[in-house]
Amino acid sequence: MNVAEMLSAYPRDLGDVDQATLTRCIEECLRCAQTCTACADACLSEDMVAEMVKCIRTDLDCADICETTARVLSRHTGYDANLTRAIVEACAQACASCADECEQHTKHSHCALCAQACRACERACRELLATLG
Amino acid sequence: MNVAEMLSAYPRDLGDVDQATLTRCIEECLRCAQTCTACADACLSEDMVAEMVKCIRTDLDCADICETTARVLSRHTGYDANLTRAIVEACAQACASCADECEQHTKHSHCALCAQACRACERACRELLATLG
Amino acid sequence: MNVAEMLSAYPRDLGDVDQATLTRCIEECLRCAQTCTACADACLSEDMVAEMVKCIRTDLDCADICETTARVLSRHTGYDANLTRAIVEACAQACASCADECEQHTKHSHCALCAQACRACERACRELLATLG
Amino acid sequence: MNVAEMLSAYPRDLGDVDQATLTRCIEECLRCAQTCTACADACLSEDMVAEMVKCIRTDLDCADICETTARVLSRHTGYDANLTRAIVEACAQACASCADECEQHTKHSHCALCAQACRACERACRELLATLG
Numbered sequence: 001m002n003v004a005e006m007l008s009a010y011p012r013d014l015g016d017v018d019q020a021t022l023t024r025c026i027e028e029c030l031r032c033a034q035t036c037t038a039c040a041d042a043c044l045s046e047d048m049v050a051e052m053v054k055c056i057r058t059d060l061d062c063a064d065i066c067e068t069t070a071r072v073l074s075r076h077t078g079y080d081a082n083l084t085r086a087i088v089e090a091c092a093q094a095c096a097s098c099a100d101e102c103e104q105h106t107k108h109s110h111c112a113l114c115a116q117a118c119r120a121c122e123r124a125c126r127e128l129l130a131t132l133g
Numbered sequence: 134m135n136v137a138e139m140l141s142a143y144p145r146d147l148g149d150v151d152q153a154t155l156t157r158c159i160e161e162c163l164r165c166a167q168t169c170t171a172c173a174d175a176c177l178s179e180d181m182v183a184e185m186v187k188c189i190r191t192d193l194d195c196a197d198i199c200e201t202t203a204r205v206l207s208r209h210t211g212y213d214a215n216l217t218r219a220i221v222e223a224c225a226q227a228c229a230s231c232a233d234e235c236e237q238h239t240k241h242s243h244c245a246l247c248a249q250a251c252r253a254c255e256r257a258c259r260e261l262l263a264t265l266g
Numbered sequence: 267m268n269v270a271e272m273l274s275a276y277p278r279d280l281g282d283v284d285q286a287t288l289t290r291c292i293e294e295c296l297r298c299a300q301t302c303t304a305c306a307d308a309c310l311s312e313d314m315v316a317e318m319v320k321c322i323r324t325d326l327d328c329a330d331i332c333e334t335t336a337r338v339l340s341r342h343t344g345y346d347a348n349l350t351r352a353i354v355e356a357c358a359q360a361c362a363s364c365a366d367e368c369e370q371h372t373k374h375s376h377c378a379l380c381a382q383a384c385r386a387c388e389r390a391c392r393e394l395l396a397t398l399g
Numbered sequence: 400m401n402v403a404e405m406l407s408a409y410p411r412d413l414g415d416v417d418q419a420t421l422t423r424c425i426e427e428c429l430r431c432a433q434t435c436t437a438c439a440d441a442c443l444s445e446d447m448v449a450e451m452v453k454c455i456r457t458d459l460d461c462a463d464i465c466e467t468t469a470r471v472l473s474r475h476t477g478y479d480a481n482l483t484r485a486i487v488e489a490c491a492q493a494c495a496s497c498a499d500e501c502e503q504h505t506k507h508s509h510c511a512l513c514a515q516a517c518r519a520c521e522r523a524c525r526e527l528l529a530t531l532g
Contacts, residue, residue: 134267134296134297134300135297135300135301135304135379135383136300136304138379139300139301139304139305139308139376139379140304141375142304142308142374142375142376142379143304143307143308143311143376144308144311144312144313144374144376145311159300163267163296163300164267164268167267167268167269167272167292167296167336167340168268168272170336170337170340170341171268171269171272171273171275171276171340171341172272174276174340174341174342174343175272175275175276175277177343178276178277178278178342178343179277180277196337200333203300203303204303204329207300207303207304207307208303208304208307209307209311210307210310210311241275241277242274242275243272243275243276243277246268246271246272246275250268
């Protein structure tokens with residue numbers, strides 16, 4: 001990924017954001033989004049798909065919210081602290097919900113990987129929120 | 134749009150959600166998302182684009198968050214109240230931020246239309262939040 | 267929706283695009299995207315979810331492609347005919363694939379509605395392509 | 400990213416797709432999408448934003464199309480060759496258009512990085528298309 005490079009290439013002052021924390025949060029959002037999209041699809045192909053229905057739904061929500069959060073965090077022009085805080089909080093919540101669900105299905109390696117990605121992304125969101133004041 | 138028809142076609146019980154309020158919120162999210170995407174592009178074509186920079190950025194964020202909110206609200210399987218509340222709150226905040234910005238540029242008819250769409254969507258989100266308890 | 271109003275509010279010349287055809291295509295893309303998102307979720311809640319697996323997958327693809335197409339078509343600044351044509355062709359194909367699939371499940375009213383939305387969007391894409399030369 | 404791990408975790412046969420080529424294409428789409436989102440925002444903050452207007456627009460389109468392509472390619476259930484081919488072709492075209500534009504602004508390091516990401520993604524799409532037959 002080019003997340004850190006693009007942050008360095010931004011032509012104006014980034015304010016007092018912690019760049020390492022921001023970079024990690026964007027990267028975890030992107031990783032979590034792709035993992036959730038792939039996990040929803042892998043769940044769809046399980047023999048016992050009826051048991052995976054809630055997991056598929058939470059994966060889809062989490063993928064959408066993580067992608068949107070990565071986009072918002074990749075923009076620095078005209079920064080709005082209230083908007084940023086609200087979407088990062090929603091992302092932490094979506095990741096927590098999806099991790100809770102995937103952790104019940106860790107016999108499937110895609111759910112085990114997805115639970116890890118969700119927990120890492122939830123943590124990165126909470127670390128970023130702590131720096132936003 | 135088919136929002137109400139698809140809600141009626143859902144094969145299971147929708148719980149005690151207010152279907153009219155939910156339908157209106159999804160419709161306003163979709164309208165706001167498209168209006169913000171078009172407003173960002175119209176701002177880009179204004180002669181004084183340098184004055185529209187913050188407006189373009191807020192439009193882009195608001196479009197992304199409204200689309201994601203419409204998706205989450207269009208799903209009913211394995212409903213998660215915490216996740217739903219968090220994304221609808223983020224959406225209300227994004228719409229408020231974008232309306233605040235567009236209201237400063239109502240000499241441009243695209244910003245006037247966008248401010249209205251954002252306020253309507255913010256209101257629909259807050260009405261839905263009130264029913265979520 | 268505000269599609270036609272936002273097209274009228276665009277501050278520069280729109281070139282020789284047929285505005286009515288463009289408006290209808292954007293509207294059908296948005297309607298199809300929301301219908302497909304809701305159909306995927308309704309399929310997930312069917313008792314015989316195992317029979318709906320391919321339908322869910324095609325719905326998800328079609329929703330993503332229709333949303334992206336609506337976004338591209340809502341932008342007029344720096345128009346690129348090759349890019350526009352390529353995404354509208356992909357959208358027509360995604361709608362055709364999803365309609366083919368949903369038409370096999372019209373006993374479910376959500377699939378019947380979705381097949382109609384997909385066919386209408388496919389048609390609107392092909393009509394727009396015909397005007398793009 | 401977890402792209403290769405999630406591909407290995409898929410519970411069914413992946414058909415005769417070349418997994419290394421598919422993995423690289425998904426990774427390049429995700430990298431290109433984030434780079435384009437950040438490049439559009441960096442362009443917005445340039446002093447000479449009026450010169451960057453077409454670049455911003457192409458970045459936005461390319462980000463949307465790359466994200467959607469990464470999603471479609473992350474799904475394997477109910478594979479549809481026509482749909483996959485159409486979206487990967489649209490992605491190659493969007494990346495080519497965006498690279499052409501960013502290559503005119505390589506004095507800005509964000510455009511130089513973005514042009515590279517677009518060319519790499521275009522190449523990965525064409526390599527995947529060659530394996531799809």
